[in-house]
Amino acid sequence: MDSGSHELLVWPATFMEPREVGDWRAFEGDLDQDGHPELIVVNLTGYSMGMGVEYYQAFIFDGTGRHGPPLRFELQEYGAHGSFSFSARDSRCRILASSWENGVDRHRGAGTYFVGQWFFYEDGELVPDRHRPVLARRFLNSFADQRSGAGEPDSRKSPLAWLIDPRAARLSRLPLDNPPSAPADTTRATMLATRPDGVLLATAAGDTLALTADSWPWDDSTSSTYLTLGDAKSGRPYPLAYVPGAGNHLRGRRVLVVTYRSTGFDPLYRIVWLMP
Secondary structure (H helix, E strand, O other), X not given: OEEXXXXXXXXXXXXXXXXXXXXXXXEEEOOOOOOOOEEEEEEEEEEOOOOOOEEEEEEEEOOOOOOOOOEEEEEEOOOOOOOEEEOOOOOOEEEEEEEEEEEEEOOOEEEEEEEEEEEEEEOOEEEEOOOOOEEEEEOOHHHHHHHHOXXXXXXXXXXXXXXXXXXXXXXXXXOOOOOOOOOEEEEEEXXXXXXXXXXXXXXXXXXXEEEEEOOOOEOOOOOOEEOEEEEOOOOEEOOEEEEOOOOOOOOOXXXXXXXXXXXXXXXEEEEEEEOO
């Protein structure tokens, strides 16, 4: 990003080819109500065959002008109406992080669920809104019909519209087993630093562990990636491939690195839980 001949911001991002330039969006908003509007950039990185799931990267540049990498995370589906929304009640912006999950809900059974969680933005970090439930809606024919949106306005074809539907469930955690019943490997560590693509940890054994954010599960147990960070106090994972931005306060934070084997299929995934 530049202003005339002056370069303002540079950051790594993934774009889908070949697509139109219009498949990215940039806007400003004072997300944390500190009087300094943040810059938000959202770009399409791909879409799936079959269901036609759209994959996005989101970047938030802090409004105080701090130098350093932006906060980044990934979204599965994005809506200009509702993925970032300001509340008329308290003027704070809430971010709806959405993804498709294969899981088991105790009332609805095994299936594919569209899941949304609410977050605030504060000082280069996302903070879970613990006063709002996790929203989860099973992918059934009625949902598929609404999602196709034939003849519907854009506001009805957004993740928020799908999840405020009365057929969506309000949960205290994801419909996935969390923690899952499958065996897990754990590593206790301390956060040394966040990097543009992940985190740097010091393990209790004295080793340095560099992990890269990656939203895809993997089969190789030697992988050095993590699916996301998680808030251990609330038991809620952060958005996929979440990396805090400049100005965050995670250095020195105790973490628990947990490697899970997904229930019902083979790939592994890792969550770095931030301890209270």
